[in-house]
Amino acid sequence: MAIFNQTHLTGQIQAHNMTSGLGLPLPGVLCEYRAFPADGLVAVPDFMSDEEACNLPIASLTAWMAINGMRPLGQPAQGGETVLIQGTGGVAIAGLQIAHAAGLKTIVTSSSDEKLEKARKMGADFTINYRTTAGWESEVMRVTGDKGADIIFENGGAQTLRKSFDCIAFGGLINCIGYLSGKEDVSEDKLHTNVLALRRNVTLKGILNGPKDRFEEMTQFYERHQIRPVVDRTFKFDEAKEALKYLYSGGHFGKVVVKVAE
Ligand SMILES: NC(=O)c1ccc[n+]([C@@H]2O[C@H](COP(=O)([O-])OP(=O)(O)OC[C@H]3O[C@@H](n4cnc5c(N)ncnc54)[C@H](OP(=O)(O)O)[C@@H]3O)[C@@H](O)[C@H]2O)c1
Structure with missing residues (x-):
């Protein structure tokens, strides 16, 4: 899982970390392929599907x-x-x-x-x-x-x-x-x-999201309690526009997911 501000690894966020935000100002993650520095990633818990895990970073x-x-x-x-x-x-x-x-x-x-x-x-x-x-x-x-x-x-x-x-x-x-x-x-x-x-x-x-060490602390908690994020609806990659419209309609409960690959 990619952390939101890629250089925010611990402690209070600083101005320079905000230049590494995915989606703002860097390109977002609605894409099929992407290379990340290893520091900017956290392992997905074994018990979670990708559709569930993608809800964790934000x-x-x-x-x-x-x-x-x-x-x-x-x-x-x-x-x-x-x-x-x-x-x-x-x-x-x-x-x-x-x-x-x-x-x-x-x-x-x-x-x-x-x-x-x-x-x-x-x-x-x-x-x-x-x-x-x-x-x-x-x-x-x-x-x-x-x-x-x-x-x-x-x-x-x-x-x-x-x-x-x-x-x-x-x-x-x-x-x-x-x-x-x-x-x-x-x-x-x-x-x-x-x-x-x-x-x-x-x-x-x-609150401005959180650092990598807190993300790992949280992932351990999810693992310990076997928490599965609530996905309201999953859209296909080529339905991303519909997914955003659905999100803006406010009809959802929990998260709306766009699946990159079948
Ligand atoms: N600071 C950060 O790091 C950070 C991170 C993520 C998100 N955010 C922000 O936090 C907010 C929530 O994010 P999200 O991803 O959970 O959004 P979301 O899934 O789009 O949440 C929408 C829900 O918020 C509720 N809502 C709307 N107006 C409300 C009001 N006046 N009073 C109480 N609840 C209201 C509605 O719930 P009901 O349908 O049940 O009424 C609506 O379905 C957004 O503004 C987002 O930009 C901030």
């Missing part, structure tokens, strides 16, 4: 870093915390699998009751429909006994960050991963981020 590693990136290498989470996961896309479902296997309590939000049902079948402890429950942050507080979530996957951005600050536990960690609902604050009450962060002693952490 979605799974990002989720792994959201849960474990602030902990020492080799000492991943072992239960006792609650994780709030926004949505049911690739990063979110990888996060659910990792958190559940680590014994953490999980809360998943989605716009679809059908997807929430699937999340519960995978072990999600609480699920909330963010379309029908606009005040989902109050629901998070309720199901956590007014404590809030210890770790939040902030995938929404504009329409979710303020709510995340309202349902984070004291001392909790908000991982800024994506901005699926936009980049600009749309809330009426525009409290500054510094006030929101100090109010509950929150750590706000930007």
Whole structure:
């Protein structure tokens, strides 16, 4: 498996590592043949198919870093915390699998009751429909006994960050991963981020994938727990455009895969 920023092998990402990003600025991996420096590769776990393994470098590693990136290498989470996961896309479902296997309590939000049902079948402890429950942050507080979530996957951005600050536990960690609902604050009450962060002693952490040693740490965890990434649908190589359209439609649960060769 190719690591995203090819020179990011350990520790905090630096500006120079970002010049080695696959897809940005280097060519991406939607191709049939590609040569990589050995340093930029991680071995596929024996029990996984290629269709499953191709989900690990971006979605799974990002989720792994959201849960474990602030902990020492080799000492991943072992239960006792609650994780709030926004949505049911690739990063979110990888996060659910990792958190559940680590014994953490999980809360998943989605716009679809059908997807929430699937999340519960995978072990999600609480699920909330963010379309029908606009005040989902109050629901998070309720199901956590007014404590809030210890770790939040902030995938929404504009329409979710303020709510995340309202349902984070004291001392909790908000991982800024994506901005699926936009980049600009749309809330009426525009409290500054510094006030929101100090109010509950929150750590706000930007996530930019992760380094190779963390990727290997995660792969061992997947092996130990025999976690198989959730592939919603697999497209043929010459159907890549349809695959992207399907991804943008948001109908998927987990990952969308393009198979390079039969
Ligand atoms: N920082 C990094 O290193 C990194 C790495 C990978 C991805 N990302 C970013 O992280 C985000 C998620 O990536 P992904 O690959 O998981 O994307 P994805 O598979 O396309 O996720 C789409 C899902 O996100 C959910 N969603 C959309 N708007 C939402 C909202 N307002 N509130 C809550 N959930 C919402 C929807 O779930 P439902 O259908 O269930 O409603 C949607 O199906 C993207 O913005 C992506 O660019 C960042």
